[in-house]
């Protein structure tokens with residue numbers, strides 16, 4: 001069967017519901033891995049994205065474009081911006097309380113983002129159909145209500161923890177992520 005490239009939910013998709021054990025409204029979302037290029041606090045040149053959920057349904061995050069993130073002189077690289085969108089969407093699936101990975105990510109670049117800019121990110125889920133979650137995000141320059149520089153839409157696919165064990169230690173991974181369902 002041909003694979004759909006749509007990142008919008010199909011008819012019959014369900015809106016996400018609050019999950020027991022998922023991050024509660026007002027809580028900070030901790031990095032899933034301290035060496036993650038996008039959110040890891042220990043990564044030397046990463047985005048050091050910090051995030052929270054104000055309402056248990058959306059995720060807000062910030063990252064400040066640094067010297068290490070340039071593509072054109074003094075401007076953020078588009079791939080780095082896509083990474084930020086992937087990560088904030090990835091953090092918003094924490095709210096679904098199951099492990100997911102990116103299957104498809106679409107990014108629209110509306111404005112250049114200079115070095116030194118703090119990008120204010122927001123992500124949310126538009127629907128779930130089986131293992132597929134349909135999500136969206138935006139990045140605004142300088143303030144939560146600043147001009148939109150980047151938009152993204154994504155299809156994330158639910159996986160089990162074994163997905164992450166193929167290239168890492170499952171026991172360590174599971175111990176680090178006890179807040180996920182281990183066998184969804």
Ligand SMILES: CCCCCCCCCCCCCC(=O)SCCNC(=O)CCNC(=O)[C@H](O)C(C)(C)COP(=O)(O)OP(=O)(O)OC[C@H]1O[C@@H](n2cnc3c(N)ncnc32)[C@H](O)[C@@H]1OP(=O)(O)O
Pocket residue numbers: 003004005006032033086087090091099100101102103104130131132155157159164173177180
């Ligand atoms: C560290 C551990 C704990 C947790 C950590 C938190 C991590 C947070 C990380 C945050 C970082 C940010 C996040 C990151 O960066 S995650 C890193 C980037 N992503 C990946 O590495 C994923 C690589 N891909 C795969 O592993 C497999 O392809 C997956 C698992 C995705 C599916 O292979 P699997 O064999 O399991 O399933 P399936 O192939 O039967 O597909 C199932 C359904 O999905 C549909 N489909 C699939 N792909 C696409 C597509 N591209 N467009 C449209 N549709 C697609 C497919 O048609 C089917 O639909 P249907 O026929 O049922 O209708």
